[in-house]
Amino acid sequence: MKMAAPVLLYDNDCEFCRWALGKVLSWDRGGSIRPVPIESDEGERLLAHLNPAERGRSWHLVGAGGRLYAAGAAFTPLLRLLPGGRLPARLANAAPGLVDCLYFLVADNRSRLGRLITESAKRRADARIAARRSPA
Numbered sequence: 001m002k003m004a005a006p007v008l009l010y011d012n013d014c015e016f017c018r019w020a021l022g023k024v025l026s027w028d029r030g031g032s033i034r035p036v037p038i039e040s041d042e043g044e045r046l047l048a049h050l051n052p053a054e055r056g057r058s059w060h061l062v063g064a065g066g067r068l069y070a071a072g073a074a075f076t077p078l079l080r081l082l083p084g085g086r087l088p089a090r091l092a093n094a095a096p097g098l099v100d101c102l103y104f105l106v107a108d109n110r111s112r113l114g115r116l117i118t119e120s121a122k123r124r125a126d127a128r129i130a131a132r133r134s135p136a
Helices: 015-029 040-046 052-057 071-081 084-095 096-107 110-114 117-133
Strands: 007-010 034-037 059-062 069-070
Touching: 007 040, 015 110, 015 117, 034 040, 034 117, 052 084, 059 071, 071 084, 071 096, 084 096, 084 117, 096 110
Parallel strands: 007 034
Antiparallel strands: 007 059, 059 069
8 A cells, every 4th residue: 555645734825934845845856745835725634633823833744654743853754755864864863852942943033034035046946846736
């Protein structure tokens, strides 16, 4: 039986989030990760057990087995999916508290960081996301 592709849930209203997702999708050359907006019907269904504030506070990875990871805790399983990601995954796994702290440092400043990204970089990220998203 084929397992469902891992799903990376992201804030579609956040320019920085879309740009970062575009970078992940670029790294995921095998196309194993499926991006889904948190705000979509599928995102709402996958995160139904979380309140809206928890949904929007971070990205979320639903692994092929259905396990949900969020914020910094999503880095280790996400990196394991990416080519060359085993070593960074081991490093992230060795310091989960630090990874989570750094994740929220960035996430809490994503509006400011989004303003630093060029329009062309945002367009490239949006095109990568659109190419990878499956029709609803």
